[in-house]
Every structure is written in structure tokens, then in C-alpha cells.
Amino acid sequence: MMKRYAVLDIGGGTIKHAVMDEQAETLKSGITKTPVQGMNATFAILKDIVREYQKEYTLNGVAMSVPGAVEIVTGYIHFAGAVTDLMGRNVKEELNDLGLPIELDNDVNCVTLAEKWKGSAMDCDNFVCIAAGTGIGGGIFINGKLYRGRLGMAGEFGLMALRFDNKLETVMQRGSFSALGSTRALVEDASVRMDFAVTGEDIFRLADQGNSDALAALENFYDALAIGTANLIHVLAPEKILIGGGVSAQTVVVKEVRNRIARIRKPALDITEVESCSFKNEAGKVGALYHFLTMQGILS
Template structure:
């Protein structure tokens, strides 16, 4: 497993990291000491075009990243030792298969083998939220922590667990599915088929949907004017922008999101007693408007000793935590 300090090498080796999300694919290169990020690029995932198109796009982005990194570093192709891939789960890491990815519409896709065959490099596969958590632990906001809970909020909500300094996968690679903890047993239907999942309330699309529902219930808001009256264009980002402008409806949506997240995080604190919870994704753009009520909800629900032992922080690797962690998981699995 990569350490939080690593020696440099006279002939550095490089790893390509891939962060596959429901909305975007991010690819970049890092030397194995984790000292810098090179050739970071992002493209829309376009899962609606099918798995073959997405895999083609990933492989082309990997090749492009290698080309750019070689030009920048002078490295040879042989110095690129592999590709670490973070993908939505559940996964079978041993076989390199994406078992179910609801936001991509995938089932039983042998993603690792497809990438290895097309780019001619060794590859590893891990959960995208595990990768983001490991990335923030290796070089980001959770650096120096021993027990970490990571939460990634985007198209869905993922999670990762680092216990006693090691990424924890569980008995069947399913540990850390934080987005699918039930916070309301009779609540909203989630894409996973369950009801009342945290993801159904606090993911990016869920935040936008709750705002649209409030507007359709005739609650006044500037949100409609921000999207030219086309409510389908409202995104979580639109809600954050309206909240910053002082819009009461948007502020209430952000406060409710904080309460939902706070309830989930309180459960995690009581269960794992971490010393750091790191939250990554677009929701962190809401700033204090999110984190102040979130921390208040955690204090209200969790035991005082676990609250006092833990810091809850936004990620500091926006756009790259998943790539950094994918590199780290490749190094971990190939030591």
C-alpha cells in the first residue's frame, strides 16, 4: 500500500489513474511516489451511448494521458506500469468486473480486462468512492488520519472506509456503500430499487429534484428565473448558486441536505469512531451553508466522544481525488 511519504526514484515509474463517474470520466498520470498530478483530463461519460462507447472513451483518454505525460516528463512508454481504475460498484475486484452500476446501466461488465486488452498495460479495478477516499488520505484532506470515512457526492453517493491505515473492502467488496444506508424506511425510491436511501435525498440529482418539487408546489424562488423557466435545467449547482444569493427555498434545500447527510454521518461515527470524515464532490461548494447545519446534526445525533474525536472536512482534491486514489490502489495491489 502506498505510504503517506514515499521515496523518489532515479528512474520514476508512472501509473495512469481513471475515475469513472456517472457524469464524467477523469484521467490523469502520477509518479508512483504520488508527488504530482500530470495530464489531468475530463470528458462526459455519456453512459446513454452504451458500455462499448464508454470503454472506448476511457482507453483513448488513457492513451492521450500517456502521450501528454511523456512529452512533459521525457519518460518512455516502459515507465508507465499500469492503469488503476475507479468505477461505480458493486464490483468483483478479483475478477475485475463491474457487477452492478445503476447510474451507468451496467451489469457484469469485465471492465478491467477490456481496458488491459486495449491499452496493453496491467490494470486494477476498485470502487470509485474507495479511490476518492484513498486519494484524500494519501495526499489530501485526510492525510495523517488513521481511521477515515470518505463520502463522495455526485450523480450518486459513494463511500470508502480506511480502518487502521488500510482501505477496508469487506467480505465481498461491498464495504462503504454509504449512499445506500436507509435514512427513511418509507422514503423516496432510489435507483438501486430500495426506498429511503441517503442517495435518494442528498445526491446531486436528488437535490435538484427536491428543489423542483418545491417550486411546483408554488414556493417562491429565483431558481426558475436562473434557468429561464425550464425547471428540468435545475442542477445541484444551480441550487447552491441560488442559496448564495439568499434565496429562501434554495437555502432550505441546502439545510435539508445537510440534515440528511448529518444523520447518515452520525450513524457512521457511532459505528466506526473515525478520526476524520472527508466529504468530496460538488456539494462541498455550498460551503458553510452546508457544513454548519451538518455538524450541528451530527452533534445532535452522535455520541459526544465520537464527535469530539472526529473532524468533518471537505475534500481538497476537487476533480482529482478519484484519479489519485486509483493510482494508489494500483500501487497497493501490485506491491
Template sequence: MEVYLVYDIGGMSVKYSVMDEHANILESSSCPTPNQCKGDIFKLIIDTTEKYKSKWNLSGVALSVPGAVEVESGYVHYAGQVTDFIGKSIKEELAAINLPIEVENDANCATLAEKWKGNGQECNSFICITIGTGIGGGIFLDGKLRRGKKGMAGEVGLMILDSTQSLETLNETSTFSRLGSTWNLLNRIYLNTGEKLTGEELFARYNRKDKTIAVEIETFFDSLAIGTANLIHTLAPEKVLFGGGISEQTGFAKNIIGRLDRIRPEILNITEIDVCKFRNLAGQIGALYHFHSVSKSNVK
């Protein structure tokens, strides 16, 4: 049995598991993501890997990271919350591990997980939209994961949804991530009400018809539907799959479908709207699948 250490690195936490080649978890844990600017994220990964090397005969390390990655070199051109990755080759920074290392964008990993074992298995073309601190996207089109130049394909969170602000401020005010991510939704609620709520608390109140938060949530779903409509009209996928904790809320997909029907009913004849099969494990499962894919291509 081959064993791998697999990381899912996010803006708030680092999740990691020892997995066999089939993505069965043998051991797992997590910790807060280190503060940025000092490169502590690399020390965390190296120290954690060394600890697990002493317990397991690891065949390699696979990482899911929040950024636009050149997968061959591990170089990160753009990153969200984990800014220490920007302008660095993750593979070079982690060379002291002395194991095979493969790195992939987190939303691409979620997409690969759905293609390997999830709700995208039967699809030749589908999109994953992951919702969390920002919005990520993975594009599986015509049988292939699309990465684009500098790994920037699928960075749908940077898509502009509103043109009423000045051009210079659009990236700070009007992107898909700003208008449709969970973190930004909770932050707007806090700024409006002074209440710090979890996603679960927020939607429990929404389902109780709480008017103090209803407008923000309605706007949030509107933004998700508009961004989704743009992607469907651009790529015409068989499915759009939503991931992230918020997609587990009852009626989540129904809220998107209803709005798409209002935007243009024909959209729903093109694309099926669903949620991802995998939640917190999507990044890790997809990172392992990417590791396997690279290993197979190197053998060929």
C-alpha cells in the first residue's frame, strides 16, 4: 500500500491527512493558517511532513493551495489569503522534505475530486465553483482540466459583476468574490448589524424570515446567480457544481436555480446546477488525484 501526505491549505486553516492511493484516510488533523509575511507557512509544512515521515513510509506529498499555480514548477503567480506563496516556487521552498511534491490550485483540486469520485464523473465538461473566504473556480472542459496561462484559468472570483464603481476600484468592490463569497457576506452583515455570525447561524435566521439579514442574503444569491449565468453562457458546461460549507445549506442549489430561471430560463436547458459530493475533503482528494496524474504522465 502506498501512502501519501495530502494538504489542503486555506486562508483560515491548513488541513492535512495521510491517505492511501485510493484516498482512504489513515490519519488526519488541522491547524490555523500561519500569519503571512514571514514565510511561516513553508516551515509549518516542512515540520509537519517531517513528523509524519517518522511514522509513515510516505510516497509523496500533494498540496492544494489557494492561488494560480504553474503545476510543473510549483510557481505561484497569484494567491488569495496565503500571500506568502506569491512569487515563490512551492516545490523549491519545500525541497528539504526530500519527497516527490505536486501542487495544484484548490478549486482545480475540488474539480478533480468531483471528476475522480464525485458528481462530475459522467461529465465531459463541468465547472466547480468553490465558495469560502473568496470564490474559486475549476474548469473541466472537453475532457480536460483547463489551467490557462500562468495557471490563471478558473480564477472566476476576479470576474467583475458590477460596473457602477470607478474602474480603479472594481477589484476591491465588485468582483464575484467580493459579492458572492461567504466571508464577505458575513463581513457585510457584521458591518450592518454589529453581529458576528457563523454561516450556520446566518442561514438559520434567514430561514426564519429575519428581515435584518434578508436583503444581504438575497443580494448574495443574486450575485452567485449572475456570475453563474455568465460562466454558463461562456462555456456551456453540462453541470455547475457548488462547493464550500455554504453549499450544504438546505435549498442552496434551489436558490440559484430559481434566479437563473428569472435571468434566462433557457440556461437551465443547457446546464444542470448541483452541489459537490465532497465538502471539506475535496481539496485533499483532488490534490492526491493530481499527484497520481502527474506520476502516470512521468512514467509514460
């Protein structure tokens, strides 16, 4: 009998969820708005999603992709980015009354696991995923295993400083990878230049039309993304670096990053292939399911 799992990918804006089988085939899916934080409503919403699926399916477990640093065995979250309701809480205990096995992992680790299981890194033992969104997140595979580091903190690439001066107390706010190379940084830069709010899609469209402000913002964005990627190549020398996040849907991004790495140090591209992630919006769910199946001993 085919087993089915509730899979939830929790983000600051939305919770993407689905019922999937063991091969990550989606049987039913939906999107729920993430509740306003601070009202302690998030766990109630998660339970409602799972129980709604239970009306139609017999579920064999709950797999979750969550922001922040996660203790995967206990289910405790040390910090949770924008979803502050999860911070300092044990998710497995909070959802225990669902009566189902529950496994969870960091959101970018889930993206990385998805690429290893069914994506662009299936044949790689050593690779890195970079997710460019509101910040910069990362996942690291070393010798065929996901590297988590202490407290699950490995892969926080966004905290790397790309620029610095003697005002060290504020370097992270002004010169970190996230502050310079995230999609949020791109949107903020372009909005300031144009003196009105724009989206990422707007920026690429305007750049195609020759808008000088959009082009200048993209130049800064590509430079930061390339410098951060080159740093990771020289630290880890992986077989591949895969760039994901919403911006990776723009095929020009990886091309521009490669071009700039060649200017920084061309031999770096002989060490590491730089590509886009295979999975887009489904990555977190696919990786969360893979994590569940491995933790439960269903996959090795």
C-alpha cells in the first residue's frame, strides 16, 4: 500500500504544503498565508493543515522544512528567521498530538537534499547550494553527507562579510553576503535608485528595456553574488555550486555570476561547476520528504 505524507515548507510569507508519496509525487497541494508572528498562531495553523489532509488521506508522517537552526533529532529550533513563533520551541513536542511521526530540517538544507535526491547533484559527493532570497542561505554536502555544523549552523553563508571597514560593529548590516547579494538587497537598491518600489521581476524587465537604474542595481547584485560564490569555491572546492531561490528562475543570473568569477580568478571555474538548482518552488517540500524518509530509516 502506498504511504502518504503531509509535507510543509514554512516561510515568512507563506506555508506551502502537500500530500506526497514516497517518490515525492504530489497528490494534493496548497498554500496558506503564514500568520502574523507574536500571536502564537503558527502551530495551530500547522495542525489545521495536517488535520484537513487527514480527512481525505491516511497519513504516515509529517515532513517539514523550516527556517533557522534546527536540532534534527529533538526538533528544537534555536532561531527561526522571520517565523519567530518557532524560535526556542520544540516542534516535535508542539505537534505531538497529531499522533504522527514528525521530522524537520532547515529550509536550505531541504533544498540541498532535494538536489542530491532527484536534482542536479545526484552524482555529486561534494557540493554546495546557495539560496538567494530575503537573505542568503546555504547547504553543504561533504563526502556524500549533509554537513550541519554545531547547532545546525553550517551554511549560514549570508553572514559572511564581503566588505569591511573599521566600523566592525555594523559590518554585518552593511557588508555581509545577505546585505549585498540577496534578492532583498537587489530590490532595495533598485527601489532607492528609482525612487519607487519595484519587485525583482520589475528589475529584470526594466533592465531588458535598458533602464540604467535597473542595470546598475543588477551589476552590484551580480558582483556580490559572484564574490560570495568565489569565496565558497576557494574554501570548499566542491564539484558544484548550485544557485537557487526565486532569482534563479532568471537564466541570466548564473551566466553573469560565472562571467564575474572568471574575472575574479578564472581557475576557480576549473575547480567547480556553477549551475542553477533543478528544483524551484517544490525544492523545500521534496527535500523535507527526503529528510523524513532517511530519518525514519525508509531510505538509506
